[in-house]
Amino acid sequence: MLVFVFICFVTSSLVVGALWGVSGKLPEKVEGFIVAVAGGALIISLVLELIEPASSEASLFWILALILIGAGVFTAIDYLIKQRMKSKGGFGLLAAVTLDGIPENLALGVALIGGGPAQIAALAGSIFLSNLPEAAGSAMEMQKDNYSKKHTMVIWTGTAILLSSSAVAGYLFLQDVDDFYLALIKAFAAGAVAASLSTEVFPQAFKKDSLWTGLAIALGISIAYGLHKLGV
Structure with missing residues (x-):
């Protein structure tokens, strides 16, 4: 049950962010x-979680590769969306969140296999915080493109369901996969x-709050590392 609570918590950020954007x-x-706090937390989470x-399960060569x-892969897809498809508005952000979110939530599902509550909370919390402003920004852009609030919320609710499914799939179907x-x-x-982080999160944070970005990133690192140590 705790597993599904974590998954619902993480993906609910997309719906909450969209509500933030339309209201x-x-x-x-x-x-x-x-955004910067979330990015700092994700730095720790991606390294430690x-x-x-x-x-501990694969050689250095395979890990680095x-x-x-x-x-x-993320950079190539991001390039196609922004440069080839010229999608920089609400749906561009939606696509970025989805493409970023699928591996993130799949990884969350994998991390839930044998992970401790505090360790999982560090990853779940950082993903939650990073999703909020991205979903909000996309929803705001959709409003500018004359999408109704109802239509916008339906789109983001569907996205949340998709990403929840990827986390659930990671947890349920990868249980017996070799380590x-x-x-x-x-x-x-x-x-x-x-x-x-390098193409979406930190540039967005610096653009909106350049003066305090470094401090916010350090705060996010401290929070995530503290949560990790509590789970050790």
């Missing part, structure tokens, strides 16, 4: 600060998350 918004500096556990492949392959999945997801 109003926080000051840009506050939004940028939250994904890469480090994976390194899958990190690079994960980052490369070596789970390690590769974690490393791939870590690479994808790392790429999303």
